[in-house]
Amino acid sequence: MLGDRLKALRLERGMTLKQLSEVSGLSVGMLSQIENGTADPSLGSLRKLAGVFEAAISSLFTDPDAPLVHVSSPNHRPTLGTTGSEFFYERLTPGRGDLEMLTATIPPGRASSAREWAHPSTECAFVISGELRVEIGEAEYTLTAGESITFDSRQAHRYVNASEADTSIVIAVTPPTP
Structure with missing residues (x-):
């Protein structure tokens, strides 16, 4: 979900991974891994990304399709x-x-x-x-x-x-x- 949201925000602004890397200070490789769901960013990295998009960190995790009832299980949590x-x-x-x-x-x-x-x-x-x-x-x-x-x-x-x-x-x- 985070990766999809980050990619959507980046594309909405017409940014490439390289451009996002330059503004955020995060490497292109790290950004690519976050977008692909193969890396979990630190809170510091999330703060940098939220700052680039002038958004709250929570907006990076907002899921418009979030269920009204949600069960959270160990080993399946972000x-x-x-x-x-x-x-x-x-x-x-x-x-x-x-x-x-x-x-x-x-x-x-x-x-x-x-x-x-x-x-x-x-x-x-x-x-x-x-x-x-x-x-x-x-x-x-x-x-x-x-x-x-x-x-x-x-x-x-x-x-x-x-x-x-x-x-x-x-x-x-x-x-x-x-």
Whole structure:
């Protein structure tokens, strides 16, 4: 779905892969792999592509044919890599553009991004297991299994696993801007 949507946006603007590569800073090979569904781009790459098309990241995943009822099964979910692909988010929801739910297992010492960033949404993170540090502006919150945090994600934020064990989480974002 992402590859099809990216190709459609590129062609709507009359761009070649080479032109998109020049503006986005991503290689022609990577762009081709994304369009063909053989590579999962990092969130950083998605941000660059969304910027080129002056669109929200979520628009890259919007599927006009998304079902009204959607069942998500392990090993059949689209994935989103973090910058540097330190870990992957699995997408639990279809691309209707109203709600995004993701799950991830964050390895020890890893973070959702190199630095905090903001986007116009409301976000909720629920810790399934382990310990999660949530950095929001100057504040830090440490959550353990069973706890959640909800915040206005226009505040710069990121998720960090500062513990020595994996941390499993579920994140809900509305409207979607992963």
